Amino acid sequence: MPATLRSTALRVALTSARRVPARIRYPLQRDGVQPVPRLAQARERGDVVRFASLLGTRVWLVTGYDVARAVLADSEAFANDVRDLIGRQDRAPAERIGGLGMTDQPDHGRLRGVLTPYFTRRRLAELQPDIDRVVEAALDDMAAHGPEVDLVERFGFQVPFGVICDLLGMPDVDRSAFRQHGAARFDLRDAGGRIFDTAAGTRQFLIDIVAAERREPHLPDGLLARMVADHGADFDDVELGGLADGVFLGGYETSASMLSLGTWVLLQHPDSWQALRRGHPTEVDRVVEELLRFVCPVQVAFPRVARHEVPVGEQVVRAGDIVVVSLTGAGRDPARHVDAERFDPTTASAGTLAFGHGLHRCIGAELARMELRTALVALARRFPDLALACDPTELRFTELAIVHGVERLPVRLG
Template identity: 30%
Template sequence: MTTTPSFPAARAPGCPFDPPPAIRSLQEETPLARVRLWDDSTPWLATRYADQRKLLSDPRVSADISRPGYPSPTPLRSGSISFILMDDPEHARLRRMVTAPFTIKRVEAMRPDVQKIVDDLIDELLAGPNPADLVTAFALPVPSLVICQLLGVPYADHDFFQDNSNVLINRETTPEAKAAAGAALGEYLEKLIGEKLEKPGEDLLSGLTERIHAGELTRQEAARMGVLMLIAGHETTANMIALGTLALLEHPDQLTLLRETDDPKLVASAVEELLRYLHITHNGRRRVALEDIEIAGQVIRAGEGIILANDVGNRDPEVFPDPDRLDLRRDSRRHVAFGFGVHQCLGQPLARMELQVVYSTLYRRIPSLRLATDLSEVKFKHDGSVYGVYELPVAW
């Protein structure tokens, strides 16, 4: 009898940038396979790029976490994580309320401010101890400062929201601890929104208060949206900065290429390739079928869970030749690191811009940057929904 493989699967020792071998083997064998989750449920795992894009854009596929059959990565807790785990039309209604600040034009207007944040933090890094932990000294403060500025959240509270967001995204956290962290963040954002209802500013949360006054949004809904954007706005980019730096340090030819260029097109290409190569949202996007769906020679029945393993989708050799090679000159713009379809990541223009500023500045300003420990000593975030490193000791 064939054993149903567990998901998520373990990465190979010494290969921290590559998807788990067991999932790569499934990709080679079949486009759709059953996998076993923590609760013994056996949803479908889609491993190939083309099928993933089809399913992510199929209206018969639901992102609603409350539907029976949804392949939750952990025991469900009460409450909602705003519109990302909803379907249209409610998903579209709420998402439209926060779209404007993330348009390319608005994000580009923020570039000089982000450049100053990056340069100031590098100044502090160079003036501080050597070696240093790049995560706490640089990778985490950059996106935290940016998202705080965008949302109107006091950066002085960053320890509080970073600690609680770490609890929420850790797979091994108990449901009780997740509920407590979620409640703490919700109360914090609700109080902050209350202050902005009385005295609004020019930030995104103040913009949501106009929706509250108009009766389009409740204060609780606005708080949930704030929690989502606060967590997503710093966790993902922080991990991409640190993990991307480590990947480049382990590929010195590619690091040299990036450090020595002044071509913004090559910098943009490097960002897309690192997003494809690393894919930090490494536990797949979760969905459930609303109707029977025939795809890749199989029928996914209504009510069956689906996991889109986008990390291996981004390593599909049918789309990205020699996919396990990091090549900053590759055209990787078709990657699915930000998802696809109506739930594609809202903040991707901001993430791209931040990474472009970081990757074009850090290695040029600190050309001798190097890993201050052995790669085998670096502790990776295998236990979280966002992949990265807990610390990155660097020297120069």
């Protein structure tokens, strides 16, 4: 089959799929925060394994840390723009899949350049008072609704949502609705069919805000207002609204999962909980870095397509093949981490792939770290006797999602 026809047939197959086949679900599944055994079994066959074949297109799964890092860094051999394969571009602009993660150079640099000045260390340092205020407000809310609360709702979601709203200069929004939309956009139980529908709501909301700001500036000082003022002449409403949507979604959904799952892990490791209470920067950094490795809520990176034949680990990937990097698997690679299945901050090291790597590394990675350090230390100090308020077997985690999370985390404040 000619390449163009195969690409078209593959797109139709992917966008019309009703469910992810059981045999290829395991990179998107967990047992609590632990990867399912099949992921380790795949690594035993090699750092790179043949994962699936779709209409003649081979799909490879990378689980080894070194190979994952190499693939993520290689934007010459691999393309990120797979929108023609997994997104129907005949949809309305707000419904089309895209964002920084699915663009290549030069478009990627052009778009990322809009955001980069707002995520420098100096700009982020200016956000610390806002982060402190949002965290304290969430803790006060927990105390007001105690002695038992759902930490996911009262803390895990509230903190990153409040921080990202402040960063963007967002008007008041229905937080419960946005929480549901965010989770649905990463849910693959119906093969991703809901991703396009739920994306339209938040993306269109932000596109409309950008359009209104362009007509008559009225937003408070924040990223949205600055993007329109500084770049409105060079980018249309869909482009700026899409960038804001990426910041908004990435800024709260992954951090919300990280805070909630991270707290659940910490409640099982009192030594680390005490380290957070002490608040020594070095100890706190080690706990946070180990949580990022161990929890790693973003389970797979954006898929890559090989531009030409290229060696990947011990395999040879052909032009047009799809390569999927398991960030969970890379973080649990025993060749990189001694006793990789155990949470141990004393062995924490730099170089986590939880935020990706290379050209497409998450632009908000340092902001996420700031939130984690601030929120977890404050939580441990305010509620030193925090404890799970249900049997662990009662917890319900996402079944099949790009971003792993826990639905509820009932806790006693003590």
